[in-house]
Amino acid sequence: MIKNIPLSALIGLIFTGAYFFVAIAAPLIAPYGMAEVVGDVWEPASSKHLLGTDNIGRDLLTRMIYGGRTTIFIAAAATLLSFLTGTSLGLLAAVLGGWADQALSRTVDLIMSIPSLILALVILAIVPVTVPILILVMGLLDATRPYRLSRSVAVDINVMDYVEAAKLRGEGRAWIIFREILPNALSPLVAEFGLRFIFMVLFISTLSFLGLGVQPPLADWGGIVKENKDGIVYGIGAALYPAVAIATLAISVNLVADWVLNRTTSLKGGRG
Amino acid sequence: MSDTLLKVRDLKIGATVYPPGEKPHDIEIVHGVSFDLAPGKVLGLIGESGAGKSTIGLASMAYGRGGVEITGGEVWVNGRDIMKSSLGDVRNLRGGEVTYVSQSAAASFNPAKKIMDQVVEAAVEHKKFSRKEAEARARELFAKLGLPDPDNIGNRYPHQVSGGQLQRCMTALALCPEPDLVVFDEPTTALDVTTQIDVLMAIKEAIADTGVAALYITHDLAVVAQVSDDIMVLRMGDTVEYGNTDQIINNPQEEYTQALVSVRSIEHEEKQPTSEPVLSVDGITARYKGLNFDVLHNVNVELHPGQTLAVVGESGSGKSTLARVITGLLPPRDGEITFAGRKLSSDLAGRSREDLRELQMIYQMADVAMNPRQTVGTIIGRPLEFYFNMRGAEKHKRVVELLDEIELGEKFIDRYPAELSGGQKQRVCIARSLAAKPKMIICDEVTSALDPLVADGILKLLLDLQKIEDVAYLFITHDLATVRAISDSIAVMYQGRVVRYGPKSQVLSPPFDDYTDLLLSSVPEMHLGWLEEVVAHRKMESAGN
Numbered sequence: 049m050i051k052n053i054p055l056s057a058l059i060g061l062i063f064t065g066a067y068f069f070v071a072i073a074a075p076l077i078a079p080y081g082m083a084e085v086v087g088d089v090w091e092p093a094s095s096k097h098l099l100g101t102d103n104i105g106r107d108l109l110t111r112m113i114y115g116g117r118t119t120i121f122i123a124a125a126a127t128l129l130s131f132l133t134g135t136s137l138g139l140l141a142a143v144l145g146g147w148a149d150q151a152l153s154r155t156v157d158l159i160m161s162i163p164s165l166i167l168a169l170v171i172l173a174i175v176p177v178t179v180p181i182l183i184l185v186m187g188l189l190d191a192t193r194p195y196r197l198s199r200s201v202a203v204d205i206n207v208m209d210y211v212e213a214a215k216l217r218g219e220g221r222a223w224i225i226f227r228e229i230l231p232n233a234l235s236p237l238v239a240e241f242g243l244r245f246i247f248m249v250l251f252i253s254t255l256s257f258l259g260l261g262v263q264p265p266l267a268d269w270g271g272i273v274k275e276n277k278d279g280i281v282y283g284i285g286a287a288l289y290p291a292v293a294i295a296t297l298a299i300s301v302n303l304v305a306d307w308v309l310n311r312t313t314s315l316k317g318g319r320g
Numbered sequence: 321m322s323d324t325l326l327k328v329r330d331l332k333i334g335a336t337v338y339p340p341g342e343k344p345h346d347i348e349i350v351h352g353v354s355f356d357l358a359p360g361k362v363l364g365l366i367g368e369s370g371a372g373k374s375t376i377g378l379a380s381m382a383y384g385r386g387g388v389e390i391t392g393g394e395v396w397v398n399g400r401d402i403m404k405s406s407l408g409d410v411r412n413l414r415g416g417e418v419t420y421v422s423q424s425a426a427a428s429f430n431p432a433k434k435i436m437d438q439v440v441e442a443a444v445e446h447k448k449f450s451r452k453e454a455e456a457r458a459r460e461l462f463a464k465l466g467l468p469d470p471d472n473i474g475n476r477y478p479h480q481v482s483g484g485q486l487q488r489c490m491t492a493l494a495l496c497p498e499p500d501l502v503v504f505d506e507p508t509t510a511l512d513v514t515t516q517i518d519v520l521m522a523i524k525e526a527i528a529d530t531g532v533a534a535l536y537i538t539h540d541l542a543v544v545a546q547v548s549d550d551i552m553v554l555r556m557g558d559t560v561e562y563g564n565t566d567q568i569i570n571n572p573q574e575e576y577t578q579a580l581v582s583v584r585s586i587e588h589e590e591k592q593p594t595s596e597p598v599l600s601v602d603g604i605t606a607r608y609k610g611l612n613f614d615v616l617h618n619v620n621v622e623l624h625p626g627q628t629l630a631v632v633g634e635s636g637s638g639k640s641t642l643a644r645v646i647t648g649l650l651p652p653r654d655g656e657i658t659f660a661g662r663k664l665s666s667d668l669a670g671r672s673r674e675d676l677r678e679l680q681m682i683y684q685m686a687d688v689a690m691n692p693r694q695t696v697g698t699i700i701g702r703p704l705e706f707y708f709n710m711r712g713a714e715k716h717k718r719v720v721e722l723l724d725e726i727e728l729g730e731k732f733i734d735r736y737p738a739e740l741s742g743g744q745k746q747r748v749c750i751a752r753s754l755a756a757k758p759k760m761i762i763c764d765e766v767t768s769a770l771d772p773l774v775a776d777g778i779l780k781l782l783l784d785l786q787k788i789e790d791v792a793y794l795f796i797t798h799d800l801a802t803v804r805a806i807s808d809s810i811a812v813m814y815q816g817r818v819v820r821y822g823p824k825s826q827v828l829s830p831p832f833d834d835y836t837d838l839l840l841s842s843v844p845e846m847h848l849g850w851l852e853e854v855v856a857h858r859k860m861e862s863a864g865n
């Protein structure tokens with residue numbers, strides 16, 4: 049199968065792989081310590097500091113590597129949490145139908161009607177901001193979208209004859225959800241997973257930029273923009289590196305998601 | 321060139337296929353077919369699905385469906401080789417000289433436009449008639465095709481007329497520009513038998529009156545025998561036999577044609593009812609949620625062990641609803657069901673696992689009745705695992721046994737439903753229900769989506785299995801030929817009521833009630849002149865009344 053990977057997916061895989069590798073191996077790769085002050089304020093790029101230094105003289109490359117680690121970890125964990133809760137509730141609502149479906153769906157509508165950024169800001173303003181709390185808040189607020197998607201896909205599958213056959217056989221709810229419906233609902237969910245992961249990266253970066261996300265001295269991409277934004281006035285581009293990182297990560301993850309989607313929609317191997 | 325209107329020589333049609341897991345490649349789906357059609361004559365193209373009959377029909381308009389390409393041969397219409405014609409010439413030909421009637425009129429009409437606008441469009445567009453003349457001609461055709469209120473029916477929208485009427489409107493649409501040739505692609509297949517007969521007669525008379533030539537494509541030999549002068553039997557893109565209708569029906573030369581003519585030759589002797597029925601349905605009245613009328617009214621039927629009860633009726637007669645009530649998917653408003661001596665809970669949730677195991681169901685559409693992400697082994701193995709707690713080698717052995725019983729064999733165990741043909745899929749569904757060792761199986765139109773020869777195989781298999789496993793069938797169908805072939809007793813349903821019920825010999829012998837008479841006489845019979853006889857018989861009856 050590997051030789052059938054199209055070029056776009058290959059590029060996506062290489063970049064995504066590189067980002068995740070750097071994130072995991074950050075302490076081994078980074079040239080300096082994360083919070084170590086090693087030079088002057090906003091030094092230009094040199095052989096000592098490949099990307100220059102930041103607003104208090106820390107090595108920017110090191111900050112970017114550690115920042116990527118934090119951002120990718122939080123985004124991935126929050127996406128997983130949001131898909132686990134959203135999809136299981138969505139499938140459950142589709143299978144149960146009736147009042148349970150109404151209650152769940154209207155609650156989700158209610159949550160969706162409030163802009164999630166504002167809701168997150170309010171919640172984070174009253175609880176202590178730690179990494180687990182951030183993941184929890186982001187994951188649960190975003191679970192509304194996988195819920196909607198999985199429910200709408202599952203409602204269609206739920207009326208197929210093979211699901212009816214399983215019900216007539218006397219199968220339990222778990223079998224129907226996980227063995228009959230989920231495998232057939234997976235394709236759109238996989239595509240959505242890639243997309244939501246990127247939205248999570250943007251979400252955590254936004255929160256950090258506003259000061260309610262990852263707290264210093266821990267580095268993350270949104271935080272780096274916040275710390276270095278004043279430099280733009282003096283022609284210092286330090287705040288732009290995280291933007292480039294986010295953009296390339298977003299594109300490469302989606303290239304991979306597209307490819308996975310292509311492969312899973314056709315049975316027994318895709319057409320590439 | 322006055323003696324041949326359409327001349328097809330060595331027509332070859334290819335297509336690109338995308339088999340899963342392989343590189344896409346080109347295959348040939350029609351291998352050199354030749355025929356002639358004289359003005360005013362009707363040629364019937366007949367064959368199973370995949371025989372290439374629709375593809376050939378469309379090729380006579382120089383058209384290939386998506387992915388299909390005409391790779392060789394000549395198609396002459398009115399003395400011109402249309403394969404070599406320019407696009408503009410072909411455009412003049414389509415809808416002007418050659419027109420097309422498709423299988424599903426409901427899907428072919430634009431729901432947003434009135435019928436008249438669509439019927440006259442081609443004639444006006446091709447400048448054959450002015451709008452006014454075309455409308456006058458359309459009204460004339462509506463009257464000729466026996467549509468009610470021919471002067472005003474054109475002002476209706478497609479959803480405001482019935483399916484049979486819409487199919488006739490489509491015929492009017494095809495005849496309106498005074499074409500030389502009409503391609504009918506299964507025009508009556510989607511209709512009930514009682515409606516089919518009217519449409520068929522209307523088409524036949526319209527062809528005779530307008531003197532148009534026609535290609536009549538269908539899978540039903542009995543139907544094509546009524547309308548065509550010549551018949552061409554196709555199989556897998558090859559001509560099997562080509563001759564005049566009389567010869568094909570009464571003296572078929574090829575083995576395959578003989579099989580088609582003699583299809584439904586299953587002999588089944590009626591069994592006598594035993595003392596204790598396996599299923600008895602008592603006074604069932606049911607309606608769907610949100611409806612304010614009953615779909616079933618006081619239905620009473622009985623089914624004896626090891627026998628077959630056929631439930632017959634047109635679409636909308638409530639026969640599938642009856643199956644939903646028996647399976648517990650739709651709790652009835654009134655009445656009760658006794659199964660194997662126990663009273664069944666009206667609701668699915670209230671039934672024991674034993675109840676569920678002994679009452680299995682086979683669906684009409686085998687491809688949506690199986691999870692496309694499970695292999696045949698999983699599909700058949702699950703009931704074994706679920707009801708009998710079989711695991712590992714024991715389960716595998718039983719699955720292979722079942723696969724042998726349905727004449728497929730062990731090599732199918734790892735296949736996905738997408739890798740099976742229609743008949744094979746239905747066989748796997750049969751194996752799945754047999755795996756539960758049921759006392760009774762509900763068969764809901766199990767052969768309707770299949771080609772006649774394949775359907776025949778399924779029916780034979782079901783009868784054989786009935787002898788081996790002693791299982792009772794509740795057989796829901798609209799096809800009376802099937803009913804004759806397999807049933808021991810019959811219930812005829814009409815508008816939610818059982819209008820006739822009893823042993824097969826009794827139900828199928830006179831005196832008939834009106835509806836059963838209509839239903840029985842509407843089933844196309846495989847002899848020439850049947851259509852005229854039936855219509856004449858009906859006219860006489862109505863004159864007598």
